[in-house]
Amino acid sequence: MLYAQIHLTLPPWIHDEVDAQRLYPDDDSRIALAIDLSRRNVLHRSGGPFGAAVFDTTGRLLGVGVNRVVPSQCSTAHAEVMALSTSQQRTQRYRLNDDGGRVTLATSSQPCAMCYGALIWGGIDELLIGARSDDVQTLAGFDEGPLPADWTGELEKRGISVRRDLMREAARDVLRSYGESGIVY
Amino acid sequence: MLYAQIHLTLPPWIHDEVDAQRLYPDDDSRIALAIDLSRRNVLHRSGGPFGAAVFDTTGRLLGVGVNRVVPSQCSTAHAEVMALSTSQQRTQRYRLNDDGGRVTLATSSQPCAMCYGALIWGGIDELLIGARSDDVQTLAGFDEGPLPADWTGELEKRGISVRRDLMREAARDVLRSYGESGIVY
Numbered sequence: 001m002l003y004a005q006i007h008l009t010l011p012p013w014i015h016d017e018v019d020a021q022r023l024y025p026d027d028d029s030r031i032a033l034a035i036d037l038s039r040r041n042v043l044h045r046s047g048g049p050f051g052a053a054v055f056d057t058t059g060r061l062l063g064v065g066v067n068r069v070v071p072s073q074c075s076t077a078h079a080e081v082m083a084l085s086t087s088q089q090r091t092q093r094y095r096l097n098d099d100g101g102r103v104t105l106a107t108s109s110q111p112c113a114m115c116y117g118a119l120i121w122g123g124i125d126e127l128l129i130g131a132r133s134d135d136v137q138t139l140a141g142f143d144e145g146p147l148p149a150d151w152t153g154e155l156e157k158r159g160i161s162v163r164r165d166l167m168r169e170a171a172r173d174v175l176r177s178y179g180e181s182g183i184v185y
Numbered sequence: 186m187l188y189a190q191i192h193l194t195l196p197p198w199i200h201d202e203v204d205a206q207r208l209y210p211d212d213d214s215r216i217a218l219a220i221d222l223s224r225r226n227v228l229h230r231s232g233g234p235f236g237a238a239v240f241d242t243t244g245r246l247l248g249v250g251v252n253r254v255v256p257s258q259c260s261t262a263h264a265e266v267m268a269l270s271t272s273q274q275r276t277q278r279y280r281l282n283d284d285g286g287r288v289t290l291a292t293s294s295q296p297c298a299m300c301y302g303a304l305i306w307g308g309i310d311e312l313l314i315g316a317r318s319d320d321v322q323t324l325a326g327f328d329e330g331p332l333p334a335d336w337t338g339e340l341e342k343r344g345i346s347v348r349r350d351l352m353r354e355a356a357r358d359v360l361r362s363y364g365e366s367g368i369v370y
Contacts, residue, residue, distance in 0.1 A: 002195075002205050003248060003271040010189040020187050063188060074270050075279045075306040076261065085259050086188040094260045114302025117330050121260040121299060145302050146339040154331040 008068060008077050010086065011046035018064055025059040030106040031128050031166040033064070037079070038108035039174045041066040048185045049140055049178035052083035052107040054096065054124070062096065062103070063087030070185045080107050080115035084122040095123030104128060108171050109136045110164070113145025120158055127155065129164045130171030139175035193253060193262050195271065196231035208244040215240055215291040216313050216351040218249070222264070223293035224359045226251040233370045234325055234363035237268035237292040239281065239309070247281065247288070248272030255370045265292050265300035269307040280308030289313060293356050294321045295349070298330025305343055312340065314349045315356030324360035 017040060024030045030053065037051025048067035056062055065082025069075055083105065088094050096103045105119055106128040119127060133144040148154050152162045178185075202225055209215045215238065222236025233252035241247055250267030254260055268290065273279050281288045290304055291313040304312060318329040333339050337347045363370075 002199060002203060002246070003275040004195040004197075004199055006191070006193040006267070006270045006274060008191040010187075012189075014187060014189055018187060061187070069279050069306075073277050073279045074273050075308070076266055076270055076303055081261055082191070085191045085261055088259050089191060090188040092258050094254050094258045112302060112306075114299055114306060117297060117299025117302055118261055120330050121254075121297075123260070145305050146333040146336070148331040148333055151331070 006074065008072050008074060008082065008085075010064070010066065010068070010082060011041070011044060013040065013044050013046070014064060020061050023059040024055055024061060027128055027163060027166055029059070030055055030104060031130055034106040034108045034128070035130050035167055035171050035174060037064055037066050038171070042174060042178050042181070042183070045183065045185070047071055048142070049174050050079040050108055052079040052105060054083050054087040055104045055106070057102040063090055067185070076114065078112065078115050080105065080111050081118050084118060088122070093123065097123040097125055102126065108174065110144065113147055116147055116151065120155070120160070124160060127160055127162045128166055129162065130167055131175055132165070132168070135168070135172050135175055139172060140179045191259065193257050193259060193267065193270075195249070195251060195253070195267060196226070196229060198225065198229050198231070199249060203249055205246050209240055209246060210244040212313055212348060212351055214244070215289060216315055219291040219293045219313070220315050220352055220356050220359060222249055222251050223356070227359060227363050227366070227368070230368065230370070232256055233327070234359050235264040235293055237264040237290060239268050239272040240289045240291070242287040248275055252370070261299065263297065263300050265290065265296050266303050269303060273307070278308070282308040282310055287311065293359065294318075295329065298332055301332055301336060305340070305345070309345060312345055312347045313351055314347065315352055316360055317350070317353070320353070320357050320360055324357060325364045
């Protein structure tokens, strides 16, 4: 018998703890949300220490994601994939910027090799990153996988701008507390 | 209102047209199934011209995937992601080879930048590839995205062996017929 369905969910606290009505107009408010999601995911033990969020031009929240690999038994359920996919379900656009709007993905840590590719296909214009890959590997013990040598240049070639090290210390704090907790998610 | 669920499905013809009972003991039978899935997906107009399948050590089929990006409005619903994820749901293992078995992913075309990362996290030991990236871009018009310069070496470092150009002409035939059809999926 073949399995023909994949059903992934965000944890129920998302609805109570994320303000989906307010605007997130700038880099700071956007990366702060992504890092806050990563922190809450560790506190609730609902997945790994990673959060991401997608915004339209005006700063309206299109979707959020947290790591759900272990609870879902699904290796693709990374925060960025969850944020992009739930945003695509909501907008019914598999390329989020196909309506001509400018779309931003904020992520608590640098995307891994898989999420790096996923964000190229998802239709975003701007990538905001908190912690670096080195932080993820050193503090939380996750492999990030291999990237092209000039990974930011390859994104820029495709019209995706990148800003890094945004609130990096706050993002590192979450990775460190996860690493020290001994939880494996 | 945030969307908190992602529900992806394989097309219903999978159950009627894939023999899930037989064994697929060698490279030829495994890549033939992946290419057959890509061909049927075009014929049924149920997604893009890509197919993939996952096998355990004995050649038992763990799961299959076809491209479902447009029908699902989900940019991550590539054949390899669908095959890995449905296999993980069936086995309830987010790393498929965590039971000590040897797992093979066969795919009709070289994995794109996203699926390249996805297969590293999925827990496979062996990757079988039909058509090349150049074939995908030239014959079917899809961008494959940027990879590390030594992408096969990076997989081998992580214990994943790669065999390429398996039944390449048959895989190219599907890409060519898709490209000539004018369908956009």
